[in-house]
Amino acid sequence: MMPRDPIQLRAPAPPEALKLRVLAAARGHPAPERTDRFLPGLGLTALAAVAMVAVLALAGGPSHAAGRPAVSGAWIVGGTLALAVAATWLSLPHRRSMLSPARGQLLAVAIGVPVLVGAWLLLGHATYDDPFVRTGYRCFALTAATAPWPFMALAYFSRRLDPRHPAIAGAALGATAGAWAAVMVELWCPLAVLDHVVFGHVLPLALLALAGSVYGALKFGLRRVR
Amino acid sequence: MQEAVLGQVALIAKARGSIDQTASQTLADRAMDRYADGDGAAFSTLYDELAPRLYRYALLRTHSRSASEDVVQQTFLQIHSARDRFVRGAAVLTWAYAIARRLLIDASRRQGHEQLRDDGAFDVEERSTGLAADDAMAQKEQELEARRDLEHLPAALRESFQLVKLEGLSVAQAAEVLGITPGMVKIRTHRARVALKRALSRRSHDGRPPPPAGPAVARERGMPRSEGSGSDPDSRGLRKDDPVEKGATP
Numbered sequence: 001m002m003p004r005d006p007i008q009l010r011a012p013a014p015p016e017a018l019k020l021r022v023l024a025a026a027r028g029h030p031a032p033e034r035t036d037r038f039l040p041g042l043g044l045t046a047l048a049a050v051a052m053v054a055v056l057a058l059a060g061g062p063s064h065a066a067g068r069p070a071v072s073g074a075w076i077v078g079g080t081l082a083l084a085v086a087a088t089w090l091s092l093p094h095r096r097s098m099l100s101p102a103r104g105q106l107l108a109v110a111i112g113v114p115v116l117v118g119a120w121l122l123l124g125h126a127t128y129d130d131p132f133v134r135t136g137y138r139c140f141a142l143t144a145a146t147a148p149w150p151f152m153a154l155a156y157f158s159r160r161l162d163p164r165h166p167a168i169a170g171a172a173l174g175a176t177a178g179a180w181a182a183v184m185v186e187l188w189c190p191l192a193v194l195d196h197v198v199f200g201h202v203l204p205l206a207l208l209a210l211a212g213s214v215y216g217a218l219k220f221g222l223r224r225v226r
Numbered sequence: 227m228q229e230a231v232l233g234q235v236a237l238i239a240k241a242r243g244s245i246d247q248t249a250s251q252t253l254a255d256r257a258m259d260r261y262a263d264g265d266g267a268a269f270s271t272l273y274d275e276l277a278p279r280l281y282r283y284a285l286l287r288t289h290s291r292s293a294s295e296d297v298v299q300q301t302f303l304q305i306h307s308a309r310d311r312f313v314r315g316a317a318v319l320t321w322a323y324a325i326a327r328r329l330l331i332d333a334s335r336r337q338g339h340e341q342l343r344d345d346g347a348f349d350v351e352e353r354s355t356g357l358a359a360d361d362a363m364a365q366k367e368q369e370l371e372a373r374r375d376l377e378h379l380p381a382a383l384r385e386s387f388q389l390v391k392l393e394g395l396s397v398a399q400a401a402e403v404l405g406i407t408p409g410m411v412k413i414r415t416h417r418a419r420v421a422l423k424r425a426l427s428r429r430s431h432d433g434r435p436p437p438p439a440g441p442a443v444a445r446e447r448g449m450p451r452s453e454g455s456g457s458d459p460d461s462r463g464l465r466k467d468d469p470v471e472k473g474a475t476p
Contacts, residue, residue, distance in 0.1 A: 014281040018295050019273055022302045026269060029303065032310040034262040098313060098321040103405045161308045163321075163328035164405040222328055225303035 029225055037156075044156050048149035055146050056184045059138075067131025068190035076124040077186050080117060084179035087113050091172035093159055100162050100169040110171035110213070114205035117182045118197050125192030132191070136200020139189050143181045143204035151177035151212065155219075162220040170216015171209045178205035258318040262309045273302060276319065280326050283393055286376075287330050297333065301326045323389070323403040375425040379418050386411050387418035 056062075065073055091109045093100050100106065154173045162169045182205065189200070254275040260268035277298055284294035304325050305318070312318075376384060389400035390411065397415075401408040 012285075012291075014277045014295065014298060015291075018281075018298060019270075019277065022273060022277075022299050023270065025299065025303055026306045029307065031307050033264040034310050034312055034314075037311075093313075096313065096316050097402065098308075098311075098316045098318075099324055099402055099405070102401070102407055104407065159308070159311050159313070161304070161311065163304075163325045164403075222300075222304055222325065222332070224300060225307055 025225070041153070041157055044153045048153040051149040052146050052180070052184050055142070055149075056188055059142055059188055062187045064188045065186075065190040069128050072124050072127045073187075073190070075127075076121060076192070077183060079120045079124075080179065080183050080186050083113065083116055083120070084176065084183055087172075087176040087179045088154070091169075091176045092154065092157055098159055098161075099164065100158065100172075103165050103168055106165065106168045106172040110168065110175045110209045113175035113179045114202045114209065117179065117205055118202035121186070121192045121197045121201055122194060125194075125197075128192075130191045130193050130196075133193070134191060134196060134200070136191075136196045136198075139185055139191075139196070139200030140204050142185050142188060143178065143201070143208070146181035146184045147174075147177045147204075147208050149177075150180040151208075155215075158220070160220060161222070162216065163222050166220035167213040167217040169220055171213035173216065174212015175205060175209040177212070178208035181205075181208075254318050255315070258305070258309075258312060259314060262312040262314075269302075269306065272305075272318070276322050277302070279319075279393065280322060283323065283326060283388070284330060286388060286392065288333070293333060297326055297329045300329050304329075317399075317402075320395070320399050320402045323393070323395070323399075324405075327385070327403060371429065372422075375422050378425065379421055383414050383418040383421060386414035387422075390415050 087109050090101065090105055151173060154177055158169065158173060182201065185201065191197075191200075254272055257268040257271040257275060261272055280298050280301055281294055284297040285291070288294050288297070301322055305322060376387070379387065385404060386400060389395045389403055390397060395403065397408045397411050400415075401411045404411065
C-alpha cells in the first residue's frame with residue numbers, strides 16, 4: 001500500500017510583497033531609537049515628589065493635622081504609604097515585559113485602592129475623636145492638585161502602549177496616583193469621620209481611577225499607523 | 227474516541243509549521259533589541275521571524291488573506307512606532323501577538339456583523355500528487371469540520387486553545403498575550419478541548435466518521451508521536467504540566 005502523505009491545514013506563508021510593503025511603510029514613518037529611560041524617569045519621579053510636597057506645603061503642611069494623636073497619624077499615613085507602594089508594584093509592567101499586568105490584577109488596584117484607603121482611615125478613626133468637622137472639599141481639592149504629579153511619573157514608567165486593556169491599565173495608574181496623593185492628604189487632614197472620608201478621601205480616588213481609564217483609553221490604546 | 231478527537235486537533239496543530247520556537251524567539255528578541263537601538267537591518271530579521279506566525283494567527287481568525295496582511299502590517303508598524311520604549315531583554319513575541327490580537331478584535335468590531343470574506347486562504351494543500359481523490363476529499367472534509375468546530379467555540383476558549391495548542395505558546399506566554407492568569411489559560415484550554423471532543427462525538431453519532439488519526443494511522447503516515455497520536459500527554463497535544471492530565475480537572 002502506498003504510504004499516504006498527510007494533508008495539512010497549512011497556512012500559506014505571507015507574500016513577499018507584504019514584507020516590502022511593511023519595510024517601506026516603516027521607512028515612511030521614522031520612529032525614534034531607544035534611549036536610556038532610567039535617568040529621565042528618576043528625574044520625573046523626583047519632580048513629582050517635590051511637586052507633591054510643594055502642594056502640601058502650600059496647603060499648610062502637616063501641622064494642619066495637629067489635632068490628631070501622633071501615633072494614630074503615623075499608623076494612618078504608614079498604612080496608606082504601604083498601600084501606595086503595593087499599588088505601584090501591582091500596576092506597572094514587569095521589568096522584562098512590554099505588556100501590563102493581568103486584567104484582574106489591574107482591576108483589583110483600580111477598585112481596591114479607594115476602598116482600602118477609606119477603610120484604613122475609618123479604622124484609624126476608632127482611636128481618637130476628630131478635632132473639628134469639615135465636609136471634605138479641601139481634602140478633595142488637595143487630592144486633585146497632588147495626584148497629577150505621580151500620575152505623570154507612573155505613565156512614563158508604564159510602556160504607554162497597551163494593546164490589551166488600555167482603559168483598565170489607565171484606571172489602575174489613576175488609582176495608584178491617587179494612593180500617593182492620599183499619603184500627602186492624610187499627612188495634612190486629621191479627620192476620619194465617615195461622611196468626610198467618603199466625600200473628601202474616597203470619592204476623589206474613585207474619580208481619579210475613572211479619569212485614568214479615560215486617559216488610558218485615549219493614550220495607551222493602539223492607534224492605526226497610516 | 228478520544229484518540230480520534232486528539233488526532234483531529236493534531237491535524238490542526240500540524241499547521242504550526244516547522245518553526246523552532248525557542249530559537250525563533252531568541253532571534254526575534256535579539257533582532258528587536260538591535261532594532262530598538264537603531265539597527266535598521268534588524269527589522270527585516272524581525273519580520274522574517276515573526277511574520278509567518280502572525281500571518282497564520284490572523285488567517286485562522288479572519289480567513290482572509292487581505293485582512294491578515296493588513297493585521298501583520300499594522301502589527302509591525304506598531305512595533306516600529308514603539309521601538310524607543312522597547313524594554314531591553316523583553317520578549318517581543320508575546321507583545322506582537324497581543325498587538326495582532328487587539329488589531330483583530332478592532333477589525334471585527336469595525337466590521338460588525340459583516341463577515342470577512344473567506345478567500346480560501348486556508349484551503350487544504352495536497353502535499354502529494356499521488357493522493358487518491360477520495361482520500362483527499364475525506365481529509366479535506368475532516369479538516370474543515372475541525373476548523374468549524376474550533377470556530378464554534380466561545381471566543382475566550384478558542385483564543386486560549388489557539389495560542390497554546392496551535393501557535394505553540396507556553397501557558398505563561400498565552401496568559402501574557404491574553405492578559406489573564408496562567409491558571410485561567412489552562413482552564414479555558416481544557417474547556418475548549420472538552421467542547422471539541424463533544425462536537426466530534428455529536429458528529430460521529432450523526433453517522434459521520436471521526437478523523438483517522440489514531441496511533442496506527444499516524445504511524446502509517448509517518449507522523450511524529452509528539453504531533454498527537456500517542457498516549458502520553460505530550461503526544462496528544464497536551465503538556466505534561468497540564469493540571470487536567472494530573473486529575474486536577476477544573
